[in-house]
Amino acid sequence: MNDYGLALFLSALCMLLIFLGFLLWGIRSGQFTDVESSKYRMLDIEVENEVNDREDRL
Numbered sequence: 001m002n003d004y005g006l007a008l009f010l011s012a013l014c015m016l017l018i019f020l021g022f023l024l025w026g027i028r029s030g031q032f033t034d035v036e037s038s039k040y041r042m043l044d045i046e047v048e049n050e051v052n053d054r055e056d057r058l
Contacts, residue, residue, distance in 0.1 A: 026032060
């Protein structure tokens with residue numbers, strides 16, 4: 001294996017370890033526990049804003 005191949009392998013290994021570190025950090029901090037609720041929360045906020053806009057116009 002030449003020097004470029006070794007450098008490529010080491011950089012790929014470092015990137016893999018960084019990715020796994022971020023993945024484990026996300027799992028341990030609860031980032032993947034409830035991925036569906038954020039879209040419903042966004043819709044609820046949008047409905048509340050529309051109601052507030054209507055009340056302001058009256």
